[in-house]
Amino acid sequence: MSATHDHESVYDGLLGSDxxxxxxxxxxxxxxxxxxxxxxxxxxxxxxxxxxxxxxxxALVMSHRLSQWCSNxxxxxxxxxxxxxxxxxxxxxxxxxxxxxxxxxxxxxSLPEGSPVPPExxxxxxxxxxxxxxxxxxxxxxxxxxxxxxxxVVFSAWRLALLQRLRGSRxxxxxxxxxxxxxxxxxxRDYAARWILTLARGTDESxxxxxxxxxxxxxxxxxxxxxxxxxxxxxxxxxxxxxxxVRPEVDAVLDEVLSASGIERAxxxxxxxxxxxxxxxxxxxxxxxxxxxxxxxxxRAHPSGSW
Amino acid sequence: MDPVSPGSSRxxxxxxxxxxxxxxxxxxxxxxxxxxxxxxxxxxxxVGGCVIxxxxxxxxGCPALATMRDDVVHRLHNHxxxxxxxxxxxDPPWSSDDITxxxxxxxxxxxxxxxxxxxxxxxxxxxxxxxxxxxxxxPQCGAADAVLTSEFGATACKAxxxxxxxxxxxxxxxxx
Numbered sequence: 001m002s003a004t005h006d007h008e009s010v011y012d013g014l015l016g017s018d019x020x021x022x023x024x025x026x027x028x029x030x031x032x033x034x035x036x037x038x039x040x041x042x043x044x045x046x047x048x049x050x051x052x053x054x055x056x057x058x059a060l061v062m063s064h065r066l067s068q069w070c071s072n073x074x075x076x077x078x079x080x081x082x083x084x085x086x087x088x089x090x091x092x093x094x095x096x097x098x099x100x101x102x103x104x105x106x107x108x109x110s111l112p113e114g115s116p117v118p119p120e121x122x123x124x125x126x127x128x129x130x131x132x133x134x135x136x137x138x139x140x141x142x143x144x145x146x147x148x149x150x151x152x153v154v155f156s157a158w159r160l161a162l163l164q165r166l167r168g169s170r171x172x173x174x175x176x177x178x179x180x181x182x183x184x185x186x187x188x189r190d191y192a193a194r195w196i197l198t199l200a201r202g203t204d205e206s207x208x209x210x211x212x213x214x215x216x217x218x219x220x221x222x223x224x225x226x227x228x229x230x231x232x233x234x235x236x237x238x239x240x241x242x243x244x245x246v247r248p249e250v251d252a253v254l255d256e257v258l259s260a261s262g263i264e265r266a267x268x269x270x271x272x273x274x275x276x277x278x279x280x281x282x283x284x285x286x287x288x289x290x291x292x293x294x295x296x297x298x299x300r301a302h303p304s305g306s307w
Numbered sequence: 308m309d310p311v312s313p314g315s316s317r318x319x320x321x322x323x324x325x326x327x328x329x330x331x332x333x334x335x336x337x338x339x340x341x342x343x344x345x346x347x348x349x350x351x352x353x354v355g356g357c358v359i360x361x362x363x364x365x366x367x368g369c370p371a372l373a374t375m376r377d378d379v380v381h382r383l384h385n386h387x388x389x390x391x392x393x394x395x396x397x398d399p400p401w402s403s404d405d406i407t408x409x410x411x412x413x414x415x416x417x418x419x420x421x422x423x424x425x426x427x428x429x430x431x432x433x434x435x436x437x438x439x440x441x442x443x444x445x446p447q448c449g450a451a452d453a454v455l456t457s458e459f460g461a462t463a464c465k466a467x468x469x470x471x472x473x474x475x476x477x478x479x480x481x482x483x
Binding site for chain 2: 029031032033034035077080081084085087088089090091092094095160164172173175176177179180181182183184186187189190191193194197249253256257260
């Protein structure tokens with residue numbers, strides 16, 4: 001194929017005589033192939049692994065909830081938007097779970113001899129609910145579109161603030177994943193914030209729905225900033241962020257959205273810990289068990305399957 | 308795994324040949340662009356007889372990356388390079404600014420609007436409550452008047468517009 005061939009047709013690369021274009025790859029390989037995953041000096045590999053699981057599980061579970069809107073959204077544009085946001089988060093989850101597995105291989109569940117399941121998939125599909133370290137905000141049922149936007153604006157404002165700071169992590173892998181994620185979370189936050197504004201200033205019905213959505217998710221908001229001993233230690237070691245530090249910034253963003261929308265900040269008592277534990281300790285709500293059952297059933301039925 | 312010494316003409320020639328093949332591999336979802344045009348090809352080198360190709364993903368979850376990797380491997384295999392390794396590079400993250408001038412022309416010729424300059428996200432990112440405003444030109448008729456239909460399109464990297472002059476819809480590569 002000559003250089004002048006380049007602009008003849010959009011499809012010439014696909015329909016030409018070169019059959020290699022038809023070998024469309026669908027397999028999954030290490031998303032960190034060739035990247036140096038050495039754990040930085042002075043960092044406990046187990047802490048770094050668990051911290052990456054926390055961030056990765058937040059993205060994975062949120063992605064799964066958003067993907068449940070696929071073919072169910074109010075219109076085609078929102079369907080595509082939610083699927084795109086879910087895909088970005090799934091990509092972040094893959095990188096973070098792979099990073100967790102590289103930092104501490106003992107986190108990865110063992111599978112039957114010869115199973116082709118890569119570590120990131122083993123983490124996603126073969127852990128039980130007690131081993132997932134996501135915050136409980138992301139696992140709650142979607143509710144209606146207003147509630148989904150209420151959760152997404154809180155989640156994306158929080159995650160954007162975390163990832164912005166994580167770009168300075170001493171762990172170069174986390175820093176690079178965060179730098180990519182910042183660009184994506186910026187879109188997600190703006191998208192959700194605009195919908196809060198649109199629904200709040202729409203009809204009485206749309207306003208009451210988005211207000212009810214914010215009230216429904218607000219008990220899960222405080223947990224985002226509580227921090228876990230692992231988060232405190234990785235923050236101390238210069239590789240992670242203690243989520244408490246982003247509270248003022250996230251509050252300011254949410255206040256801006258709410259005041260533009262003419263909505264009062266919801267006043268709800270935070271969902272209690274159970275025996276002192278919350279999502280970061282692997283303590284989850286009932287909705288999470290049903291979510292995991294759906295997400296994992298095929299992989300668990302075929303632990304040696306290749307796709 | 309010593310790098311090939313610059314004086315080795317046979318290896319230098321094969322590195323040049325490997326590079327020539329790799330830069331012509333096309334993006335599976337934007338087939339008017341080569342990987343080089345899109346700015347995702349970060350390097351091609353030959354180390355001890357193995358071709359090492361470095362790619363960077365556009366978006367974290369872009370499913371095209373696996374296809375790109377397979378296409379690069381197959382194409383090099385077809386040309387006799389049997390040992391090929393594809394490495395991923397995440398730093399610095401891909402930016403729409405990495406699309407080459409040739410790539411931008413190819414996009415417009417294929418009816419896709421090329422991205423403007425990417426926003427600076429190095430500092431705090433301001434909340435934007437109003438729809439993103441871009442100076443977009445219709446790739447079909449050249450009119451400078453188009454309305455945003457959706458900030459999200461058929462692939463992660465595109466937004467949807469409609470030209471108010473020729474009324475045709477078109478895709479725009481988002482600035483990131």
